[in-house]
Amino acid sequence: MMGKAHLAISTGVTLSILGLNNLSISLPVVAVAAVSALLPDIDEPNSLLVSKTIPKDLIRLLKALMIGIGIFIYFAGSAFAPWNTVIAILAASIFFVPTRTFRNVIMVLAGAALILFGHSFIPWNYIIGCLLIICALVPHRGLTHTFYGVAGWTLLLFFSTHTYDQAIWIAGGVSYLLHLLADSITNHGIRPLPPFQFRLKLRLMSTGTSSGTLLENVCIGLTMVLVWFVFLRGVDLSHLIPS
Ligand SMILES: [Zn+2]
Numbered sequence: 001m002m003g004k005a006h007l008a009i010s011t012g013v014t015l016s017i018l019g020l021n022n023l024s025i026s027l028p029v030v031a032v033a034a035v036s037a038l039l040p041d042i043d044e045p046n047s048l049l050v051s052k053t054i055p056k057d058l059i060r061l062l063k064a065l066m067i068g069i070g071i072f073i074y075f076a077g078s079a080f081a082p083w084n085t086v087i088a089i090l091a092a093s094i095f096f097v098p099t100r101t102f103r104n105v106i107m108v109l110a111g112a113a114l115i116l117f118g119h120s121f122i123p124w125n126y127i128i129g130c131l132l133i134i135c136a137l138v139p140h141r142g143l144t145h146t147f148y149g150v151a152g153w154t155l156l157l158f159f160s161t162h163t164y165d166q167a168i169w170i171a172g173g174v175s176y177l178l179h180l181l182a183d184s185i186t187n188h189g190i191r192p193l194p195p196f197q198f199r200l201k202l203r204l205m206s207t208g209t210s211s212g213t214l215l216e217n218v219c220i221g222l223t224m225v226l227v228w229f230v231f232l233r234g235v236d237l238s239h240l241i242p243s
Helices: 003-020 027-043 048-053 056-076 083-096 099-120 125-137 147-161 166-184 210-232
Strands: none
Touching: 003 027, 003 048, 003 166, 003 210, 027 048, 027 125, 027 147, 027 166, 056 083, 056 099, 099 125, 125 147, 147 166
16 A cells, blocks of 8 residues: 555544544654554655655765765875775765665664664654664565564553553554554555464455555545544534634
8 A cells, every 4th residue: 555545544543543532642642653654664665754754865965975075085084095095985885885775774873873862852762763773674575564563563662652641652553553454455465473474465455556546545535534523523613604
């Protein structure tokens, strides 16, 4: 399924479930639900979450910067020859590393920096740091689409936020699980419990086809109806109408 569909369906249904159970819905809860909706696809090259967090243009810019740094080291470090040439070639060679690999290196470094130094300026630095590292190291379309992924993410959220707000880890876990359930109705399906070959595949829709897109939009529409039913049905809108 497309990132947009996951974002709308997982987030909408999760918030509706919380609303029906009278759990408080704060901004962090909405944010965690939205991130968790997109998280399982983070190991895909064009994942909505990755491309929004670390845009391709930024990576191109950093790569070009490495060439510049290489040239600078070559000239500025001439007193240390031949080491200036060696380091310059190393720096410039990063330009030729594939974008995906380079992005993973950036994610690991940023994650490690957040875990080590982030606590003073970013709340939840452990969660974001761990996430960046896990996402960079998880094999392609691997562990994220399994029940282990659901359990791991839910536990990480539970231990880092349960003293603060119970709704956060519930929202994250439910939203992540809903992403997997949505994927399991596609022709790709998921393998929720490797090494077991068991595949969850209802084949209700084919991703990428026009009927698949139509069904995605129907699901998004149904989610909107659910959200409206849970949150707006009982709201008195009469004061909006001028008398
Ligand atoms: Zn997915």
